Amino acid sequence: MATAAEKRATFRKLHSEGCFVIPNPWDVGSARYLQGLGFKALASTSAGFAFAQGLPDGAVSRATMLAHLREIAAATDVPVNADFEGGYADAPEGVAESVKLCIETGVAGLSIEDSTSDPAVPLYDFELALSRVRAARAAIDAAGGDVVFTARSEGFIRGRPDLDETVRRLKAFAAAGADCLYAPGIKTREEIAAVVKAVAPKPVNFLMSIATNLTVKDLAGLGVRRISLGG
16 A cells, blocks of 8 residues: 555656646545546545535535545545635634644645635635635645645635636645646636646646536647646
């Protein structure tokens, strides 16, 4: 079994060139099955795990999610990226503490999003969102810096499909230390190209489960580095 450090090095290398697909297991059984199919990395899904527990997305506690991530990471020999929602806190200090605990599960990467749990105000204020990214980056660096950090801007799936604002946030997140950038919900060639260009040379993750007629080859040609299948 590969060590956590080896998995993290492998995961970082996957982001350095080409384009790879990262599927989303709901549990240990599906994680092992997907590894057996030959996928080079896996990503947890907060929604899928919640649904498997009979809960709505966002209703799983931090402690339960950490236990789930630990199980997935220990059960497989490939890198696992943690869908770590909003870091289980509003304040940057709380995000940093959650990220520290997430790293201790043995995952190779983790993502933090800029969405809130309030439908009336679905995204964190720009400056607070940026501070949360900085806090996550600092926590990762304090733990050795080898975990791949993905920052997500979720306007397109939270009723705020503003490409200019999404690009503004992703550029700021990249400058604040995110290793990979992700805007779930973008789907046109123009939107994808704009995001890739804005954060280059840092890699971009694309959510394939959003309705699109683009193939993996198409996405690779647009400069997408990582393709997740969703939960």
